[in-house]
Amino acid sequence: MKPEVLKPVFDVQEIRAQFPILKELVHGKPLVYFDNAATSQKPRRVIKAESAYYATINSNVHRGVHTLSTKATEAQEAARETIRRHINARHAHEVIFTSGTTGSLNLAAFSLGQLLLKQGDEVLISGMEHHANIVPWQMVCERHGAQLKVIPITDSGEWDLAQVPFSDKTRVLAVSHVSNTLGTINPVKELIAEAKKRGIITVLDGAQAIAHLDVDVQDLGCDLYAFSGHKAYGPTGTGVLYGREELLERMPPWQGGGEMIDTVTFEKTTYAKLPFKFEAGTPHIAGIIGLGEAIRWMEDYDKPAMAKHEHELLEHASNQLLDIDGLRIIGSAKEKVGVISFVIEGVHHYDLGTLLDQQGIAVRTGHHCTQPLMERFGVTGTTRASFACFNTMEEVDAMVAATKKAVKMLR
Ligand SMILES: Cc1ncc(COP(=O)(O)O)c(C=O)c1O
Incomplete structure (x- = not known):
């Protein structure tokens, strides 16, 4: 709640x-600041939360038994729970921390590509996508021999819903919730419902939605939802990929390294549980704590x-x-x-x-x-x-x- x-x-x-x-x-x-779609400004509370981490509890997370590490871990995980509540995810482990929308979409594209794309499959995006929701899909399509299809845009800057090129080869639908260039709020629920009927995995780029719309991932019905902290009054270098638990369990990790493993031998590595399977290396702890504060700040209003x-x-x-x-x-x-x-x-x-x-x-x-x-x-x-x-x-x-x-x- x-x-x-x-x-x-x-x-x-x-x-x-x-x-x-x-x-x-x-x-x-x-200063008249009208560049909020690029990055929003930060309220004092967010700036303070980030600097308080460095000033009082700076240490690595999930690694130490010492007091600072425990406090840093608790603060980071509190941010995860705040975000879970804010987007109405079922579980905190469905919230993966990334470097931003770009990081989230690259994770989604490369992992889904490996999980389900093969020669002749199709990935469907729209004509108003940010490069961050075009290029990663192009890269994985090239890698797996799949094809990129595009929903055309009307003169008013909306999806042309009469011309959505769904086909029996479409495996993924990846579209923006809100356009960064036009401001269009897209009818994502409608399109997701249609995609679901066809068994297509749905990915939303929520970079421009999170600060302006009430985002409820269960209500939207999407499989994955990506956003950046810095466009929602939070720090740069932070982002989230929400994923439906059952899908995340099936998706292979994207990056390898510390923290994302269960056991490592030279012969074989087994992976950590969600969400850590997708969080290799030291995260932007201060930023994540700042992002949690930004979300709590927005929730005051x-x-x-x-x-x-x-x-x-x-x-x-x-x-x-x-x-x-x-x-x-x-x-x-x-x-x-x-x-x-x-x-x-x-x-x-x-x-x-x-x-x-x-x-x-x-x-x-x-x-x-x-x-x-x-x-x-x-x-x-x-x-x-x-x-x-x-x-x-x-x-x-x-x-x-x-x-x-x-x-x-x-x-
Ligand atoms: C719609 C959309 N998607 C993706 C991005 C990429 O976000 P970031 O640079 O925070 O990774 C942006 C940034 O402007 C955006 O507006």
């Missing part, structure tokens, strides 16, 4: 006060209230930006998180990003690690603003004003 929300009333100033970085000046201007606030920012930004002559928003799905990607005729996104930075405004420019999606929309890159719960309407106004000014200079 998740704890009761402590702060049901959404107060953006109360939230802002907890993020030390928001007091920074950039080029002499107050009402996620739907946070999401509503971010959606209001999105609506406001969309309406204001569309006033600019020649501006086109890429991605107009009905269901979106607070991500807005746009192009402006005659203005290069890189130049715009540079001029916005001079006003203290941090946005992302480029292809956002979704080159095939850029090709689909016939652009080389976009400017992307991605909102978090600590952003304000005034900041959106500042971005719109700075964009108008930049456009005048650049045209």
Whole structure:
């Protein structure tokens, strides 16, 4: 059971006060941070939890009988239990710590590849995937003689559900819960249900969902779910791969080394129980403890209230930006998180990003690690603003004003 929300009333100033970085000046201007889809900022509680580990209990986990090691192990395993509860996994050992979504998806692809892909099989992804959910599958397809198939994307930036290329050779469906470039919230439950009927293993890339949606892995029905800590107010270098117990038991380990073994001889190695089978070597202990704290911090608030606030920012930004002559928003799905990607005729996104930075405004420019999606929309890159719960309407106004000014200079 998740704890009761402590702060049901959404107060953006109360939230802002907890993020030390928001007091920074950039080029002499107050920082406006709209690059949360790349990495979110961290509340003081997370920073403190991470540094408290180093200051008071730094030692390796699951290795020592000494007091510090026991405390570090308990703190790490408490984070695992927090994450289990947050995503409603059945067991804590279904939560595997990784270096991030990329680490999680590589583990998933290489292990599933070994478990079930053979010549002529198919892996199905979508046309809006981040490179982290394309390249590992391409690599394993090449290794096992399988083929990568792609769900096409509509003009509004949604999956074209009438054209999902399921076939009797599809073994894995690996798709994003939310698009990092378009903000589209995908109808994953529907697609997973269809995949399940066909006996297909389902993998969700939840990198952009975890900070904005209530994620319930049992309700979604997915087999594997990947996310990064740093996009959910937690430390960089941390991530999670959730996996359904029965599937994880069957999946071979991906990396070998210390901690993932039961017994080792030169002839044969047997592997440790879940989740350790998939956690070779020393983990990012401080980061994992910080991630647990980030999740507990989010749980103090009402996620739907946070999401509503971010959606209001999105609506406001969309309406204001569309006033600019020649501006086109890429991605107009009905269901979106607070991500807005746009192009402006005659203005290069890189130049715009540079001029916005001079006003203290941090946005992302480029292809956002979704080159095939850029090709689909016939652009080389976009400017992307991605909102978090600590952003304000005034900041959106500042971005719109700075964009108008930049456009005048650049045209
Ligand atoms: C949808 C999506 N998937 C995967 C990733 C990769 O995440 P990480 O770099 O934290 O491993 C990102 C990062 O932007 C993302 O947005």
